[in-house]
Amino acid sequence: MDKASEKVPKVFISYSWTNEEHIEQVIEFATYLVNNHVDVILDEWDAPEGIDLNYFMEENVRSEDTDFVLIISDKEYARKANERTGGVGTETQIISKRVYEDVNQTKFIPIVWQNDDDGKPCLPDYLASRRYFDLTPKNRYSNSEKVLRRLHGIPENPKPKLGEFPKKLLETNKYYPSLKEIIETFDEKIEKNPKSINSISRHFFKDFLHNFDEFKIKFQTRNALEIANQLHDNIEEFIPLRNYYIEFIEKITQVYEFAPVDGDIIKELFENIYSNYFIPKPGESYISEDFMNFDFIVRELFLYTITISIKNEYYQLTSNLLNTPYFFNDPYNSNDTKTFLDLDKRRYVRTDEYLTYYCKEHNLNKLTGMGHFLISRIHKNYVIEELVNSDILCCHISIINLQDSDGWFPFTYIYKETKYMHLYQKLISESYYKKVKCIFDIESKEELVKKIKYSDEYFGKMRYGFRSVFMNYVKPISEYINADEIASRK
Template sequence: MTNPKIFISYSWTTDDHEDWVLDLAKRLLEDGVDVTLDKWDLKEGHDKYAFMEQMVSSDEIDRVLIICDSGYKIKADNRSGGVGDETQIITPELYTDIKQGKFIPIVSERDSSGNDFVPAYIKNRIYIDLSNIDTFEDNYEQLLRTLHKVPKHKKPALGKVPSYLSEQEINHYKTQNVLKQMRSALDKNPNRLRVMSIKFQEAFIEELASLHFETVKPHELDDKIVDSIEKSKPLKTDFIEYLQILIEADVINSDTLKDFFEKSFPYTKTLKTGTTYETQFDHVKFLIHELILYSFLFLNKYKYYNVMADLLNAEYDLEVNNYGHEIDLSIFRFYLKSLDYRMQKLDLRTVCLHADLLVERAGKYKKELIDIDILLHYFIRSRTSLYGWFPVTYHHKEFESRISLIKNLKSEKHVDLTKSLFNKNSVEDLKDFFMNFGDMEKHTNSYKKIPHPREYINPDEIATKS
């Protein structure tokens, strides 16, 4: 590092002010700044005007500190005395100061109202305030860093343009347009919402189809899947708004959601002939699984337990090889082989990438999402299910965090409202279900098992409060 060379311009306002300037100059010298000051550089016989002109315009002077007190402002604004002469020299230099950094105002004094004394000709320059003893040291360090060109906050190195920016974003204009119409209808004509709900589903399915991509090399497929999952965020956000509008209008029902899930399912596999991989549509499977979770999350949040029960009990009309079994909600709990492959390929030290992505995208809904994932495991386990619902996010649940729906089963009234979710008709059946729930599974990569429902409530306490 080289020592910066500076010139200090100031007014001989008072003896105290001159001493303040001299102390500042001495301290700067001690801190490696080569200071030019009239008191030790302007000698008898020198041309005072030529000295000032040389200091201001010389390329050898890196910075000019302009000490702004009441005396300096008066003389500079009135163009009087030596300060007035310096002002006339500095002013044209300011306009040619391309780097905007050679001339630095230093505030050394303020008036009784706290106003600074920066003269008009340099009013627009950012100053350093050394007028307050409480902030002097911090601001002196700022001055020192400026003079030595060692900023406290360094600009990070310029990185590469993210690759995903070059990819075309998913176009969700149609769903956005329908949502705007639904918001308008919510206030002006709620009766139109049922028809507009169908329009939203049609627009969503059309945009869902745009997530399909051509076959890529097998070792690059997981990259494409993760990228497509990222691109699906706008669709997830639109679907959440769709749910909220239907709930706000109190027109949400199981038939509407069941139809939507059935319409979405075919997009988890190829819609045309051609060579595809089993995992090529994992991003669509991820999104549909996510939308199921958010559907139940909001239904639970706003206590639409009857709609939840209907969806849990429904038989879904899907073209799958189910060997004669009824197809229940658990068909939408997809296993995403591509994400497991990615974990191995990148040697990711995590339990489940699928879960990590769900939780990362959940934001403020994180706890509710994990809770509903676990609840779906309980609900579906209470029914005869071909597939089962493995709550992939369970290992993200915080220790001792309760699930409100189960905790509230102590209330007899709450049991009456929610027992159908567990496929039970009586309090005794519900108690027996919790008592004999059986062993819990765990993820292959985790030592932690799915939380047992008895961790949240003692079966003997169910329906014990009115």
């Protein structure tokens, strides 16, 4: 038994001798309390013939040994208390004085035993603003235990323990008012002037990138768990900024038919992130772990951009992001031609290793921390399958268009639940094929068939995926579409 249950609460019951039935009900309730470890003082038990009842009542109400006074109020009790008549009136003079003098007192507990003719609780005026227990006939059985819990100090819904101070509140404002304003005024501005979309986009991405500095990590420890925890906390804190980005990409892709944005502006954002946060400045000391959070963040932003552009059928933007060159301000490799594949830093940064270690240490038991956190924090407007399909598409494009033997690795592929990919299956439609062929960087069906065959050969020779997952590898394009059926239907 804990300390709360060891103590026997001492309770005095104040009530009206309304009639024999009411007295019997009060005795029954008092017996229930006694049977449940409560010491009840009741006139029927503790005031023998010959005792001064006023003295008995006053002594028990005032006594410091009395922990609680239960005021069982029916119509008669409320009337006598308000009119100050009878024994109830005498008790009321004492109790009401104590109640009025200390508004925070909790010794005197009202119990509503009866409602009036209007269905309102019968309570004396001095108790009208106090919280009470409802033991009217229909609630008497169900609420009796609540009274018992109150007397023993064991509430049904205890107050939780005080948590640690949320340190994130001390950090930079996460509401990003400038980004919010751009999004909220976007529709009105585009309606007035569709050509303003490029200037609006540049303004948004400039402000968006400005906030990246607050997410820089400089690890002061070599402890793997501390690094993993700091990495996890950092990417979690990025979610509000990420959501503004997603909302803005949704806006600009929804209006592309009458206000097409220059895809290079979006690509420039990724070029700037790469140049500013993946490439150390000359003479700057760093370790590869310092870039892990941005490795995750860039991958997430890129996948959402692909997902949103496909969902809103802005296929030219998808193609621009996947098939045109990137220009990074890299003083160490200035002559190299870059592609979206350079945004995949897994060969240089151990992001997945540390996030997977975080999962292990926090009993999440995940094969890939990178994949797990990409899908576990999915934006409310999307489903996991959409993001996974975009991840797989990036992998396929890196293989068939860039012919990179170490292409984009789709960390989320193990979370794919269906054998269906909307973009591939719909290629049997000639009209759809014409709209999306730019994604595959082709001019003819024959070119696409050739690339699909190359995909088959590549994935046939190489099991592309997690080596620890038996018989679950990234599937080639032909797994989703028969090349002979491409553009075969009107």
